[in-house]
Amino acid sequence: MKVEIIAIGDELTSGRILNTTSAFAARNLFDAGYEIYAMHTIGDSPSLIGEALKRAIARVDAIVVTGGLGSTDDDLTNEAVSRALNRPTMPNLEILSNIRAHLDEITNAPVGELEKLAWLPKGAQALSPESRMAGYQLIHEDKPIFFLPGVPSQMKVLMVDHVLPTLATWHKDHHLTTYQKIFRIFNLPEAEVNRRIATVDLDPDVHIGYYPVFPEVHLSLTVRDKQTNNARRLFKSACKAINTVLGDSIYGHDRDSMERIVGRLLIKNDLNLAVAESCTGGLISKKLTDTPGSSAYFLGGIISYANSLKSCYLEVPDSLLENVGAVSREVAETMAVTVRTGSSADIGLSVTGIAGPDGGTEEKPVGTVYIGIATEEENWVTKFRFSGNRRQIRTLTAQSGLDLVRKYLLQQDLEEETA
């Protein structure tokens, strides 16, 4: 079953807003076994919207349209649909009364321009009439077309709660069995990943894709087949081969993130972590606390962006800062040790480096980073020389710090197993 995705809005074609809804729709549709024929982004122009819609109806089996459903003057999707598909707009009374009820709660104002939200093309079936942005579905030439709001949070709810279930019962027999896994790789260049995979003798029905997603490389493994058993067999053996050649450079799969993996390993080992961040300025802590439940293994720490904070909170002696400088093995080690002891954490992680664009010297160019780890048994510091711009160096530093913690925890696991 082929699906086309159309995103509407001048804010997208002018590049002011990044189109995230189309990617969300594509990922969910792809995961559910549909083929994405194409994705389009067009401005708030009724003639272009109509043209794209008619072309899609002529060649695919279902269409998802996002954007242009709001109440402001530049929301033109309904008008365009009405004209292109020859379906006059008419008010949806359920939506209208919900708007009225909602307004009554906060004001006595007339419905005014909000009424526009309720005028839908003839035959439209509201997906979620109780929401302010109801969204709707239209069956045209026996093909389902879904119209969803452009605001990502609203769009995503309707996509998951309405579009996917509706499609799932639409053309059951057209489904292919799809097995897919993304291998998330860090600290191994794409060319090396490629070279190692080339040494594996994979079945021609196994499809491998490479995607550099800074600072990682993602490798996708896809097997699609009408025969479930055959697909599963091919998929399992390919997974095993990939794991063998890439080893612990694979830090996770699918929607894993480095910080979640580190969190999972900390919980498994019943350990907690504190950080002392200089050049990353909070990025590592921010990443760790993005995850709900991170308080189970992350205590917090010190952002010692200024040298004065390295002295007052992390006991880095002024003499050390003067003699070897803030970006040094010695300071990284002191930071890791003092944040660990000061916060009574099991593991202390520290980073100090030069993220640029300024601050580099011949001896310590931009990208020079020291990462320290302090544990009950031992402390060690690793030196890196990253290249890239400020954002890239900070991202590489944060990811490398977490990766060092990951590898330490994996080692603990191994030692426990062999003990």
Add this chain to the structure above:
Amino acid sequence: MKVEIIAIGDELTSGRILNTTSAFAARNLFDAGYEIYAMHTIGDSPSLIGEALKRAIARVDAIVVTGGLGSTDDDLTNEAVSRALNRPTMPNLEILSNIRAHLDEITNAPVGELEKLAWLPKGAQALSPESRMAGYQLIHEDKPIFFLPGVPSQMKVLMVDHVLPTLATWHKDHHLTTYQKIFRIFNLPEAEVNRRIATVDLDPDVHIGYYPVFPEVHLSLTVRDKQTNNARRLFKSACKAINTVLGDSIYGHDRDSMERIVGRLLIKNDLNLAVAESCTGGLISKKLTDTPGSSAYFLGGIISYANSLKSCYLEVPDSLLENVGAVSREVAETMAVTVRTGSSADIGLSVTGIAGPDGGTEEKPVGTVYIGIATEEENWVTKFRFSGNRRQIRTLTAQSGLDLVRKYLLQQDLEEETA
């Protein structure tokens, strides 16, 4: 002059990777005065690529294509272009010798599959032969078509250094004068922005767009005219009207960010800032240090994610944590005051709250946040009750904290002016 943008890659149509290159191209082309006719995303399928390309050639004046230029098996753009436009591929000797030279530096290996990078459709002119991903330009039916790599960092360099300058000299007379400004608004709902703007009597040639970009609302003002003077006059008077009705809810313009604006105001007032973050877990510090040069006004601070860190680094008495809880006015104030004094900063900013999804109570539901500010003259705490998911609550908290600092600094400015 109309431009169409085509992005190629299975990683995009499956939604695994967010397409950021198309938005980058669109923004830059739009800013330069071109009209974006449409943007398409299609998979690694030569027939679809060819079809999209031929359709675009038939209806627009220039085309930007990204992706599918690499050396792996799933990079099929050149093959598709060759077939669709009937231009056999031939090796570009300059690119080939650069690959050879580059390889010689690191290995004696044969060129191997990298050779694929040098085989371009007949008539192709490499944009940057010295780069590994050279990109190329093709003039077909008197229309320029640019083929750029899909990796955002590589694509962006070629876009800015080659595509825009080439287009600028291509059809000079087709340019419209475009004046555009984005007003970045925080802490004012879209409906209220809309209502206030509706009270202004704007010229019909002035185009206003509203874009909720969580947690902000962006308002775009666009005036396009062949007559430069007329456009400038309309633009200036509309800017003034918008500033008048929206006031200090406009925190910045165009590509400003809240953290940059706060940084600029801190520099202007010769003040520095330290933070104590609980529920935001480093997000505020991360945002502040994203900006190069932030060490001029940001010292760092404490991530007191665990209560134990509030005690050991921020002198929050255990009795206070027991009696009123970590999420309280008293703890927020103590955190702001102690991080300010402990780090010898001019301003201390603290946040403590419940980001969820767990941890809420009837009395203090998820979204309850206290933000404290400590200065030499006074300390105060503001209470918020945000709604949304964990990510949204953290984002709103960070943005609100920075916005409070911004408003304090604006007030300082005013007092200085009236003094």
